[in-house]
Amino acid sequence: MRTISKLGLVAAVLMTCSSNIVQAAALVQVSLWDKGASMEMPTGLTYAAPGLDSTKATMGIKISRGAVKAGKVTFKLKNDSKDTIHEMIVIFLADAKKPLPYIDAENRVDEDKAGDEGEVSELDPGKSGSLTVDLKPGRYLLICNVPGHYAAGMWTEFTVNP
Template identity: 40%
Template structure:
């Protein structure tokens, strides 16, 4: 075996022996109009840890929405709403990023590296969280 062939064989062992990590993709659809039901739905509620892309689509016809990703301390952690602002105080949470104010019909994307635990996806436009625009996400090993 030539030096070149030995090098190729060694490289193949290294590459094939190393773990391959698949990226997650979570699709989120947000909808709701003033006075109607507000929704934030995910296409899967449990995913494996790792690099994750959140694809957000706004299904509303007239209202803006956003999607905030929050790492929870536990699955039953309560999220407080500041009554005066009619919003969640994001500074008191472990926010991992957001897709900010998306216009009706628009799409957005957020990438994050997730570790095992509980997460909540929420819309923090005034009054939207309280109207039901949130969903839990469980991340496993």
């Protein structure tokens, strides 16, 4: 009888503990790439731009998966460029039909107005970094906001499901 009640106690403790275990963050591998610093950077390849032709992009962001469940998400980045610094910023799209607020004079997105959820700042060529953020359901953009890079097509869409 004592063995049975001890086993019951152990089972109850294990069940209680397992319900308090924090789920591991979803992992997204990210490659920040470009065709080289000698390539001309096009402009006008921003998100939601009319007549967008992303095939003209000379740089971009490649992700291992385009969607995850809401909660903690870890982005593991690698700057695969041989000669250009890149970064990655996570931006929540409040309205997926609108372009991001842009500062023309600085040739970059206004991060404060855009809804910056976190970032991995400038990574030298060949370097890696990571970012873990708690994301709610919705649509996001991952962008490089080094001047000129976002307008040259260095962004990708990302979805967080409920």
